[in-house]
Amino acid sequence: MNLTLRIWRQPGPDAPGEMTVYQVGGITEDMSFLEMLDILNEELILRGDQPVAFDHDCREGICGACSMVINGRPHGPERTTTCQLHMRHFTDGDTIDVEPWRSAAFPVIKDLVVDRSAFDRIIGAGGYITAPTGSAPDAHAVPVPKEAADRAFEHAECIGCGACVAACPNGSAMLFTAAKVVHLNLLPQGAPERRSRVRSMVAAMDSEGFGGCTNTGECATACPKGIGLDAIGTLNREFLRAR
Amino acid sequence: MAALPTVVFMALTSERTERSSERGTPADSRSAVAVVWNSTVGKKAAMAVSGLVLLGYLVLHMIGNLKIFFGPADLNGYAAWLRTIGQPFLGHEWFLWIARLVLLAAVLVHATAAYQLSRRDLRARPTGYRHRRARSSYATRTMRWGGVILALFIVWHILDLTTLTVNPKAEPGHPYENVVASFHTWYSGVIYCLAMLALGMHVRHGFWSAAQTLGLNNPRRDRALKACADLLAFALTAGFLAVPIAVMTGAVK
Structure with missing residues (x-):
């Protein structure tokens, strides 16, 4: 599965941010959304770029750490957490928008990480x-x-x-x-x-x-x-x- | 097992100390009305109560309007009777003025709360999402602009049929003739019809929302309340639209 990701990148709380486009390949439908981002981050690190910062912890849907708005919906298209969202809900060639929680009370710390x-x-x-x-x-x-x-x-x-x-x-x-x-x-x-x-x-x-x-x-x-x-x-x- | 009364007692005393000590929120030192008005939940409750007052008035107003279908004598007689309610305890038109003051107060509370809450809501989401999609129902999304349209319409409506400032006929004490004259102008009919469609949308979301805000909703009542909101919205829109449509099609002359 090859995907185009448009991810909100923001270096720090007061720095301006923007949607940045990434191509990611070799994704299987059994991967979770976070595992897909792990693959992207490995590529970014190998290239010498800053990896995308995002919150995650248990990766089994019970801790509430993961927080990203996927295609305008918090945690994406399914009723689950981002860590339990699997790539089978997307199709090859999709363009996916990934943004942080947006609220004045949840200021962005970096990329997709907000202060809750x-x-x-x-x-x-x-x-x-x-x-x-x-x-x-x-x-x-x-x-x-x-x-x-x-x-x-x-x-x-x-x-x-x-x-x-x-x-x-x-x-x-x-x-x-x-x-x-x-x-x-x-x-x-x-x-x-x-x-x-x-x-x-x-x-x-x-x-x-x-x-x-x-x-x-x-x-x-x-x-x-x-x-x-x-x-x-x-x-x-x-x-x-x-x- | 013996520990249980102690636990309850400790919980009770802790609540009492919490209330009297500085541990409570700063809100506790203010009057109950100020606390309610200054909280988002309380302000919404004020909006719900004032909205229900206005909704109750609209139902009576709509039923009264339908008397136009019984002819000039019925509608004009009804209008004259409205001025005599409460006599001789109240003077001529006193009841009408009391009702107007209550309605004015309700509109002011409703609009002030709406304005303050909207300002707050917009501040709470300073940055929007780049990925846009339709959120919530049309009736829900149009509450704010619908409210502005209705406020402007109320001004026009009073100038047209209460003070008769912009009415083409402007004959005091003859509402039937004034209504017919008003709806013979195309702009009056258009303004009125658009405002009544906005009203229907506003009531559709507003009635259910008021019940939810006042804590009267629960999963068992939810469907009945939504059906009631739909029915109220439809009945009000249809009832109010019947008059201009009847005049414009010539059914009422």
């Missing part, structure tokens, strides 16, 4: 349970309704990759914040702090410069973990009730 520490500060504002809970309790120690447990678990699946912010035309972090609020506020362990949590997390989210929600639904479409737009409805309800 704004998410850490939102979590720091209340995305946890204050009380030390020790080791895992017996399963029947705290009664949790089945429906609440399932919904909390679905929202705990958020890996904080930031695809929701990258997809949102307003660069809004509502889906990320909502996932954490739904996860913790539904559980009895998180209930005592549910009001202060949602207030603090929304305040932190706003102070980071993320945009507001206009209910376009782009975030839920992009989320590799399938977190739905209904999470934002629940966040809104929790926030308005916390007054």
Whole structure:
């Protein structure tokens, strides 16, 4: 498989960037998108050029490190992370655009790497349970309704990759914040702090410069973990009730 | 097992100290209204409530308009009755002025919130993507410009049929005759029809969006709310368009 890549290259945070065209060959359909970029980078290093900088870690779709917008979609055409996106979803001769997450709250550090520490500060504002809970309790120690447990678990699946912010035309972090609020506020362990949590997390989210929600639904479409737009409805309800 | 009450107690006390101490956000020291208005979520809620007020008014307005099909006596009588609502507790036209003030307040809240949130949203995405593709539905993407079109239309509409400044007939107390005269000019018909199509789009996204913003949506209600938004948008557009079309085709003379 031979491909034409147009990749955003930016040497540093304040340096101007541009889309740079690369030809890459010898790609098989079983390679992941990141492995394809590894091959490109090996060629660039052999040529004496700077390799393309991108975030990656687990490469099995659970850490949320990889972050690139492929053909205008965060993590590309499939509902998965970039590391789990395989080249079989592309065809020989394709031209693929690769860009970093775009948001004022996620400044570009280099090439495709952005600073997502704004998410850490939102979590720091209340995305946890204050009380030390020790080791895992017996399963029947705290009664949790089945429906609440399932919904909390679905929202705990958020890996904080930031695809929701990258997809949102307003660069809004509502889906990320909502996932954490739904996860913790539904559980009895998180209930005592549910009001202060949602207030603090929304305040932190706003102070980071993320945009507001206009209910376009782009975030839920992009989320590799399938977190739905209904999470934002629940966040809104929790926030308005916390007054 | 004995540790559980302690855990809960610690969580409770930690929340209490968090509220009273400096650990809370700076927002906590301000009034509840200021906190709501200054947050993106709260401002959207203000937008949702003001939008629903305006939507409720539009439904009544549209139903009232349809009286034009029963003839001049019905519509003009209805218009005269509107001025007597609340009498003798309220004076002549008082109710109308109260309604106008409520609507003006709703429009101001809605437009101010929309402007401030839009400014913020545009700042949050300073650099766009080079790879462009269509995002979200047409109704969603046209909310901002649709809102501007509707605001301009409201000004025109008041000049045309309330103050009668630009109305070709301009006979106070005779809305039937004024409406017919207005829609006999081509530009009035065109402005009105375009604005009503914009209204339909605005309501289609706006109604469901308001429910979501106020936290009234959930996965079980989602489809019903979307269907309700479609129905409201269609009924309002069709109901409002019926009048100029009837005048322009000669069904109402």
